[in-house]
Amino acid sequence: MKEVKRFLMIGAHPDDADIRFGGTAVKLARAGYVVKFVSFCNGNCGHFEMAGAQLAVRRFAETQASREVSGISEYQVFTENNDCELFPTLENRKKMIRLIREFQPDVVLTHRLCDYHADHRATAQLVQDAAYLTQVPMYCADTPIPKKNPVYAYVYDDFTDPRPIRPDAMIPIDDVLDEKCHMLDCHVSQVYEWLAWELGEKFDHTTWSWEKKREFLVKNWGERFVRAANLGRERLIQIYGEAGKNVRYAELFELSPYGSKISADEFQKLMEP
Numbered sequence: 001m002k003e004v005k006r007f008l009m010i011g012a013h014p015d016d017a018d019i020r021f022g023g024t025a026v027k028l029a030r031a032g033y034v035v036k037f038v039s040f041c042n043g044n045c046g047h048f049e050m051a052g053a054q055l056a057v058r059r060f061a062e063t064q065a066s067r068e069v070s071g072i073s074e075y076q077v078f079t080e081n082n083d084c085e086l087f088p089t090l091e092n093r094k095k096m097i098r099l100i101r102e103f104q105p106d107v108v109l110t111h112r113l114c115d116y117h118a119d120h121r122a123t124a125q126l127v128q129d130a131a132y133l134t135q136v137p138m139y140c141a142d143t144p145i146p147k148k149n150p151v152y153a154y155v156y157d158d159f160t161d162p163r164p165i166r167p168d169a170m171i172p173i174d175d176v177l178d179e180k181c182h183m184l185d186c187h188v189s190q191v192y193e194w195l196a197w198e199l200g201e202k203f204d205h206t207t208w209s210w211e212k213k214r215e216f217l218v219k220n221w222g223e224r225f226v227r228a229a230n231l232g233r234e235r236l237i238q239i240y241g242e243a244g245k246n247v248r249y250a251e252l253f254e255l256s257p258y259g260s261k262i263s264a265d266e267f268q269k270l271m272e273p
């Protein structure tokens, strides 16, 4: 019997996990593995005219719609943590330790510390701080330490200071791009409303055909995974041979030095469906 691997993606907002790990998540869920998404903030500020509880409720519903179309097992939102106000406090550290211990993951994924958004950085800091402390038995002693110390890793970003992200594991997502778009399509308040405002455009996506929506989603949220594929091209070819040359979209993951120590090749195997 194959071992059922468990993946925990901890993003700051209700859509970060979908954007950065959605394609791989769909593949892993289809293969029978357990995938859980977390939004450590409640999403109550990611909009140009709606905020507070009204927006948080709406964005929670969007996460649950995405869970349904993706086939992942759970999408948890920390509803008490407001957007733009997340701090690596002691209270949040304990929440993070308990979250990781309770889920018993093989892999924990999160943002890098050099990300542009304060909430992403705070989430990354909290995960990094928890990585060692999850193994200290007398700390948060009410939640036992799982048998396995997970591998910790980072999801793709474009930032180059202090250095670009390293392509340790590469998962091609050309064959699940449609599914990933369907996940993104659930996050209406983000991918259509907020983005339109950020782009300075006026449109009514509710009148669009699926083809038009898909094109819009790929243009605005998919292109970065073309960049990810190109950044990790050598690694793609190393892993997939000639086929690696033709991958257009890929999700990219970097192994962190915290948690279980494994090689890049072992990490690649772990991330494969």
Ligand SMILES: [Zn+2]
Binding pocket: 012, 013, 016, 117, 120
């Ligand atoms: Zn975010």
